[in-house]
Amino acid sequence: MYVWGRLARMVATAKSRGPFRPGDESRLHFRCLPSDIDRNMHLNNARYMMLADVGRVDIFLRLGFLKLAREKGWGPMMGGLQSVYVREIKLWKRFEVVSTAETWTDRQLIGRHRFLLEDGQTAAVIMTTAGVYDRRNKRFVPMDEVIAGLGIDATPRPLIPEEDTFLASHQGLRELAKTG
Known part of the structure; x- marks a missing residue:
């Protein structure tokens, strides 16, 4: 099943997983297919x-x-990601993708996606940074405004050292991309 089919299956089953709140995990199960x-x-x-x-x-x-x-005329925008692969997911093997919204800074949400093998071992980790772009006002929305708009009373936890390192590396690469 190509990724569109997997996306459709996720949407069709979202209600059965209940609402998502800060600190929760999205846990989706897949099988490695020939595609x-x-x-x-x-x-x-x-x-x-x-x-x-x-x-x-x-x-x-x-x-x-x-x-x-x-x-609101907002759109999520990926800023970047870093991935590390430590074990392979072989053809036909089942695995799980555990996604979390870890914390946020002024205008960036830090996400994490862990790919787990059936025995619980980590196969890969992807760390992401993303923001919310307000198309009408041509600006990135402060994350506190997004959180308040969702009706959630939460504050970000402090960044852990790996997240600090990730954001610093990401910013350096952004500067390199801008300057050529």
Whole structure:
């Protein structure tokens, strides 16, 4: 099943997983299919990103963010990601994608996607940074405004050292991209 089918299945089953709140996890189960593999007969690196997208959309849908974004003219925007692969997901093997919204800074949400094998071992981790763009006012929305718009009373936890390192690396790469 290509990623569109997986996305449709996630949307169709979102209500059964209940609402998403800060601190929750999105847990989606998949199987590595022939359309997912590379020449090494394991999940290819691009598919990890696509499946992380499905986990993010699950969070957005269950959080009520997609509805709020439509009303306000907002759109989620990926800033970047970093991935690490430690074990392969082989053809036909089942695995789980565990997605979380870890914390946020002024205008950036830090997300994490863990790919778990059936025995619970981590196969890969993807850390992401994203923001919310207000198309009408041509600005990135402060995350506290997004959280308040969702009717959630929450404050961000302090960044852990790995998140600080990720954001610093991300900012350095952004500067490199801007300067050529």
